[in-house]
Amino acid sequence: MNRRIAARGIAIDNQGQIFCVRLKAYDNNKERHFWCLPGGSVDRHETLCDAVTREIIEETGVLPTLGALLYVHQFVAGRAEHLEFMFHITNFSDYQDIDISKASHADKEIADFGFVDPKKKVILPRFLSTEDITHRIINQEPTKIFSFLLRTA
Structure with missing residues (x-):
């Protein structure tokens, strides 16, 4: 089984809405009808922060200010195990009025973007709809790990 490592950003506004993207169909992927965090694959010899x-600059044209590592998400999809690292993006207000023409990959990859209420829209991963992210940030709670792998003896 292959393993895909990804890094994503969580920008959350004062109303608890999360900045998300909805992806287009590209490179053998179908168009997505759900929202997800901006980010993507970690290249060989690239740090998670880099x-x-x-990835966020490619998708939005906005330089993120990275905060704490909030979540690690481990799951299987298709024939691959996915390991995703989700960082707090502290400059959320920079994402409220994006000039998408500054994003190098937006035309190819991004169908829509914006701040989304996780209680009203489907955001993946689904735990983002139930987690109190603001509380976690304010209280500087340790990184939380969500592992959805089937354990074998």
């Missing part, structure tokens, strides 16, 4: 910064 990867999330690069």
